[in-house]
Amino acid sequence: EVQLVETGGGLVQPGGSLGLSCAASGFTVSAYDMSWVRQAPGKGLEWVSVIYAGATTNYRDSVKGRFIISRDHSKNTLFLQMNSVRAEDTAVYYCARASRGCMGSGGCLGLWGQGTQVSVSS
Amino acid sequence: EIQMTQSPSSLSASVGDSVTFTCRASQSIGIYLNWYQQKPGKAPNLLIYIASHLQSGVPSRFSGSGSGTDFTLTINNLQPEDFATYYCQQTYTIPWTFGQGTKVQIK
Numbered sequence: 030e031v032q033l034v035e036t037g038g039g040l041v042q043p044g045g046s047l048g049l050s051c052a053a054s055g056f057t058v059s060a061y062d063m064s065w066v067r068q069a070p071g072k073g074l075e076w077v078s079v080i081y082a083g084a085t086t087n088y089r090d091s092v093k094g095r096f097i098i099s100r101d102h103s104k105n106t107l108f109l110q111m112n113s114v115r116a117e118d119t120a121v122y123y124c125a126r127a128s129r130g131c132m133g134s135g136g137c138l139g140l141w142g143q144g145t146q147v148s149v150s151s
Numbered sequence: 152e153i154q155m156t157q158s159p160s161s162l163s164a165s166v167g168d169s170v171t172f173t174c175r176a177s178q179s180i181g182i183y184l185n186w187y188q189q190k191p192g193k194a195p196n197l198l199i200y201i202a203s204h205l206q207s208g209v210p211s212r213f214s215g216s217g218s219g220t221d222f223t224l225t226i227n228n229l230q231p232e233d234f235a236t237y238y239c240q241q242t243y244t245i246p247w248t249f250g251q252g253t254k255v256q257i258k
Contacts, residue, residue, distance in 0.1 A: 064247075066195075074187070074195060074238055076247040089246040090152075123194055132201055136242030137185050139206060141194035 031055030031140065033107075033124050038145030041114055045149075051107040051124030051142055059102045062127035062135030065109045067120035068144075077122070078109065081135055091117075114149045121146050153177050153241050157250035163258040168229045172253045174222045174239035183243035186215055186224045189252075190235045198237075199224065229255075 037049040049065070065077040078088045078098040086098050097110040107124050121144040128139030154177040164170050174184065182202035187195040197206045199215035202222060212227040226233055234257050239250040 073251050074189075074240070074249040076240075076249070079245075079247075087245045125194075128197065128200060128206065130200070130204070131242065132183065134183055134242035134247075136183075136240065136247045137197060137200040138187075138195070138240075139197045139200075141196075144194055 033126065033140060033142035035122065035124055035142040035145040038122065038147045040148045040150065041111075042151050043115060043149055045114055047111045047114060047147060049109040049111065049122055049124075049145060049147070051109075053105050053107065053126075056126070057102075058100050058105050058107055058126075063098075063100065063107045064125045064127070064136070064138060065098060065107075066123045066125055066138065066141075067118075067147075068123070069117075069120045072120075075120070076136075079135060080107070111147070114147075116149050119147060119149045152246055153180060153244060153248050155239055155241055155248050155250035157237075157239055157253050159253060160251065161254040161256060163256045164229055165258045166229055166231060169225065169227045170229060170255060171223050171225045172237065174217075174224070174250050176220045176222075176241055176243075179219045180241045180243035182218050183241055184215075184217065184222045185240045185242060186213075187238045187240065188233075188235045189238065195238065226255075231257075 064079045125138035126140040128137045131137035186199040189195040
């Protein structure tokens with residue numbers, strides 16, 4: 030079965046660090062553009078970061094320099110290392126896979142995980 | 152950052168109705184526009200990509216159109232499972248941005 034399963038969420042203090050994982054099955058993570066998208070409580074969707082199949086990465090400005098997206102081919106897993114977290118990082122974090130045929134943008138997110146909750150509070 | 156504005160924020164409709172809602176970009180994005188459906192407590196589901204392409208497995212009562220700055224999503228013959236929140240997303244340029252959502256409620 031083709032699926033994504035996120036783990037690693039939890040409660041973290043402001044300024045702390047947390048690592049999220051997204052295990053893939055049924056396909057190879059490194060062959061696709063993979064993103065993290067978050068959703069604050071009661072709010073809309075916010076794209077966070079992407080790692081392209083070619084390994085180039087991009088981030089939204091508010092997490093640049095604090096978050097790191099990466100992948101491990103042998104584990105077939107996507108990661109998001111969150112450092113220097115802030116209260117405004119509190120959200121459900123989803124990993125998502127781009128669909129083919131997206132005219133090269135990598136952002137047509139056709140497969141999503143179930144999400145993992147990150148709460149930043151003292 | 153490109154701003155995406157959806158309207159209306161919410162609407163009420165009945166089973167069998169046809170509904171259309173819009174998404175406007177703050178600058179031209181060509182056809183780099185996707186639509187997602189999200190139900191409470193669930194991950195989003197891609198419905199339409201590149202403005203008008205129906206994602207595999209999505210019912211044909213969903214359709215999208217538009218280019219440049221103005222886009223629409225239409226649902227014909229609204230079904231009970233269609234009551235949800237719908238988001239547009241531009242993928243023309245990083246950061247990819249979403250609209251604030253349109254919530255479709257049962258009348």
